[in-house]
Amino acid sequence: MADHRYDPKEIEPRWQQLWAQERTWEVSNEEAAKAPQTSYVLEMLPYPSGEPHIGHLKVYSVGDAVAHFHRRTGRTVLHPMGYDAFGLPAENHAIKTGQHPRESTDAAIASFQRQFREWGVSIDWSREFGTHEPRYYRWTQWIFLQLFEHGLAYRKEAAVKWCPNDATVLANEQVVDGRCERCGAEVEARQLEQWFFRITDYADRLLDDLDTIHWPEHVKTMQRNWIGRSEGAEVTFRCEELDVDYPVFTTRPDTLFGATFFVMAPEHPDVERLAAGTGQEDAVRDYVNHAMGESVEERGSADKPKTGVFLGRHVVNPVNGERLPMYVADYVLMEYGTGAIMAVPAHDERDHAFAVAHNLPVKRVIEDPEGGELPYSGDGTLTNSHPEFDGLPNREALERIVDWLDREGKGHKSINYRLRDWLVSRQRYWGCPIPIVHCDGCGMVPVPDDQLPVPLPDITDYKPKGRSPLAAAEDWVAVDCPRCGKPARRETDTMDTFVDSSWYFLRYTDAGNDGAAFAPAVANAWMPVDQYIGGVEHAILHLMYARFLTKALTDLGHLDVQEPFARLFTQGMITKDGAKMSKSRGNVVSPAALVERYGADTARAYILFIGPPDHDADWSDSGVEGMYRFLGRLWRTCAAAAEELVDAPVPDELGPDADRILRKAHWAIEKVTGDMDQRFAFNTAIAAVMELLNEVTAEKRGDADPGSVRFALMTAASLLFPFAPHVSADAYHLLTGGRVWEEPWPAAEPAFLERDTFELVAQVNGKVRDRVQAPTRASNDELVALAKGLPNIQQHVDGKDIVKEIVVPGKLVNIVVRG
RNA sequence: GCGGAUGUGGCGGAAUUGGUAGACGCGCAGGCUUCAGGUGCCUGUGUCCUUCGGGACGUGGAGGUUCGAGUCCUCUCAUCCGCACCA
Numbered sequence: 021m022a023d024h025r026y027d028p029k030e031i032e033p034r035w036q037q038l039w040a041q042e043r044t045w046e047v048s049n050e051e052a053a054k055a056p057q058t059s060y061v062l063e064m065l066p067y068p069s070g071e072p073h074i075g076h077l078k079v080y081s082v083g084d085a086v087a088h089f090h091r092r093t094g095r096t097v098l099h100p101m102g103y104d105a106f107g108l109p110a111e112n113h114a115i116k117t118g119q120h121p122r123e124s125t126d127a128a129i130a131s132f133q134r135q136f137r138e139w140g141v142s143i144d145w146s147r148e149f150g151t152h153e154p155r156y157y158r159w160t161q162w163i164f165l166q167l168f169e170h171g172l173a174y175r176k177e178a179a180v181k182w183c184p185n186d187a188t189v190l191a192n193e194q195v196v197d198g199r200c201e202r203c204g205a206e207v208e209a210r211q212l213e214q215w216f217f218r219i220t221d222y223a224d225r226l227l228d229d230l231d232t233i234h235w236p237e238h239v240k241t242m243q244r245n246w247i248g249r250s251e252g253a254e255v256t257f258r259c260e261e262l263d264v265d266y267p268v269f270t271t272r273p274d275t276l277f278g279a280t281f282f283v284m285a286p287e288h289p290d291v292e293r294l295a296a297g298t299g300q301e302d303a304v305r306d307y308v309n310h311a312m313g314e315s316v317e318e319r320g321s322a323d324k325p326k327t328g329v330f331l332g333r334h335v336v337n338p339v340n341g342e343r344l345p346m347y348v349a350d351y352v353l354m355e356y357g358t359g360a361i362m363a364v365p366a367h368d369e370r371d372h373a374f375a376v377a378h379n380l381p382v383k384r385v386i387e388d389p390e391g392g393e394l395p396y397s398g399d400g401t402l403t404n405s406h407p408e409f410d411g412l413p414n415r416e417a418l419e420r421i422v423d424w425l426d427r428e429g430k431g432h433k434s435i436n437y438r439l440r441d442w443l444v445s446r447q448r449y450w451g452c453p454i455p456i457v458h459c460d461g462c463g464m465v466p467v468p469d470d471q472l473p474v475p476l477p478d479i480t481d482y483k484p485k486g487r488s489p490l491a492a493a494e495d496w497v498a499v500d501c502p503r504c505g506k507p508a509r510r511e512t513d514t515m516d517t518f519v520d521s522s523w524y525f526l527r528y529t530d531a532g533n534d535g536a537a538f539a540p541a542v543a544n545a546w547m548p549v550d551q552y553i554g555g556v557e558h559a560i561l562h563l564m565y566a567r568f569l570t571k572a573l574t575d576l577g578h579l580d581v582q583e584p585f586a587r588l589f590t591q592g593m594i595t596k597d598g599a600k601m602s603k604s605r606g607n608v609v610s611p612a613a614l615v616e617r618y619g620a621d622t623a624r625a626y627i628l629f630i631g632p633p634d635h636d637a638d639w640s641d642s643g644v645e646g647m648y649r650f651l652g653r654l655w656r657t658c659a660a661a662a663e664e665l666v667d668a669p670v671p672d673e674l675g676p677d678a679d680r681i682l683r684k685a686h687w688a689i690e691k692v693t694g695d696m697d698q699r700f701a702f703n704t705a706i707a708a709v710m711e712l713l714n715e716v717t718a719e720k721r722g723d724a725d726p727g728s729v730r731f732a733l734m735t736a737a738s739l740l741f742p743f744a745p746h747v748s749a750d751a752y753h754l755l756t757g758g759r760v761w762e763e764p765w766p767a768a769e770p771a772f773l774e775r776d777t778f779e780l781v782a783q784v785n786g787k788v789r790d791r792v793q794a795p796t797r798a799s800n801d802e803l804v805a806l807a808k809g810l811p812n813i814q815q816h817v818d819g820k821d822i823v824k825e826i827v828v829p830g831k832l833v834n835i836v837v838r839g
Numbered sequence: 840g841c842g843g844a845u846g847u848g849g850c851g852g853a854a855u856u857g858g859u860a861g862a863c864g865c866g867c868a869g870g871c872u873u874c875a876g877g878u879g880c881c882u883g884u885g886u887c888c889u890u891c892g893g894g895a896c897g898u899g900g901a902g903g904u905u906c907g908a909g910u911c912c913u914c915u916c917a918u919c920c921g922c923a924c925c926a
Contacts, residue, residue: 629851
């Protein structure tokens, strides 16, 4: 027997080369149009920075396994790759080093490309692009203009979140605990004119359509919470002194009779006017100034004492005509509702705290069935309100009070959302320019389609100065107005990079299209993505934005897709020694080093074997060794068998060892297929292939005939292919001369899944006392008799009354005794 | 505070529908091969007791339902994640 050594360094490049040469994983749209079944498998596109890390290896190992499985189960698969190439890290690097972000980004992309190829990921490279390439961002700009022309992109002045460190505004979604999600600096509030996308118009659809997609429940929950739909009523309170109406939003109109004061946000535009002439001007001005000076984090904490000052005015409660004093207090937010609230201290914790701090009356209007203390925010019977409503359950009263308000013209049903419009402009360099020209005469003028892309100009000073670095590129900024031809100026803000990544999956479908972002027919044919895979950290931002943009493009007639991602899988993080991998901790496992030492197959298969892919998992160096041993054993066994068992067929008459081996092979087919098809159980799928190999290895092979052994081994290689493609392709080729990826997925033969006998478990009072081989076709009575005949069962039954005999056919007999 | 997830040997995990707890792998122990091995192969491995036939205990904890519970119910503890002055 020749010396067989598993050498991934020789095997892997050989197959990679073949796949590259033959463009094995490319799929044309023409081909797909004729295919009986297609599938779009997509992993979230990487942000190219430095080198790929272990998380990338995981997401593409998962995605590639799915892509291969789909291909071999008869689907024509689109599995593309690209790069989310605009963004702050490259720009910050440029500020530090002076190196153009394009250079560092392209270097990172080259490194990602090389490694993805070394990992043997089955990517259709013909559709590759970076979002920073003009041929891509030309269409990002086109999409922006589409939204602009249909009122879905607009510019307005608003209180926005400003990161002083990155010197740019942020979307609400990018503020975490009052800090910039990128750099951690405390975020400030600023009043600025910015560009927004009208995502709030889509709040209901974004909420409702979650029911139509197969996503993990926790991701859907996060999106629901983020949209934050609240049903209630808008109720108008009138300030008679100034003759002005102030609507408020409340989810609890049933507590209207319990309102004892009224509060406005410090940012409310009327605050100063209300206080004027009341003697409260100074106190109010001081308070407002103080509140505005606070950071978002200081302002946001819920357990902070409730401060505020009297405005010197009153409003009238529309339900009972009571005069309520008006306050300004920073626990009321301008961004939510109307920036003003009615305060019901008896039934709202915050209002209660404020009332206690400012000696305001507390009036109970809902009975607490438990008789607890105030504030009480639960349900109960209405009291102290109005004869018409007192005594009603509060939920019923709520409906009737709203009806009454509506009839009187003092209010109406209303829905509020936590979701804000998406702030998309950034005062940064390395992003997609916003294709708008500001003209003194014409206002905001879209750059005509034939002048796109608006190129990102080269500059030398990347430092943020509170306005976009683009503003310094004077030659670029100064243009003639496309409408009137007079001198005008370009918009100098760039777009949030989340805009780039909100439509890339559409571009993949028609990546070479020079005349359009994508041909609607082509995109419609591939979309939605059948299986989307990525990190849960994108549960809100990216996934919400992509859903919004898909819906918007569909509404504008460019697409016919409501939801971009039919199925979503979120993979867990890989940690080392229980902690997130980081350079500062020094616990980084580098994919490049792994591949160098063990080969890509070992790295990929180990990552899938470590545990359920949606869970976090801790890296183990010795675990990798185990996977390397297994792949080596598989390859060596196949290589040896290939020499011994050339072309051996499975005989008609099987010996007992052959029968056992073939049964295991068909069991493994069934097991792996189920694990891949129903769920993402790659770990147990790989374990099943291990069991199969264990059954076949030399010592255990017995006198099984060569044909059966060969069949079992080629089945093992075939089943392992989605997880460890190179070694599987090689082993399969050695055994059969064939190409495993061109073979259909194996099908289990039912005859080999059935058994003549099974191991009957015999229990007494639910405890296992013995086991025995029993005929599969035995009747229940026969099984009971068989069990009772076992000596160890007799021992436990002797001298006791048999109360019951329970039979689970094919599994067990349980004899219940007493005494 | 609200919402969600997780908890099983020394470790990662398996048990898909209420029916044999611990598949598979790591680690560890013993052996064989080689002997230079950090290679390869075989056997054993939940804990405790044992007269070697077996027996008791065992899935974070406490109860419960059931012939039978890791799985269902109630309460509880711990860890992690998301949201959080949203009216």
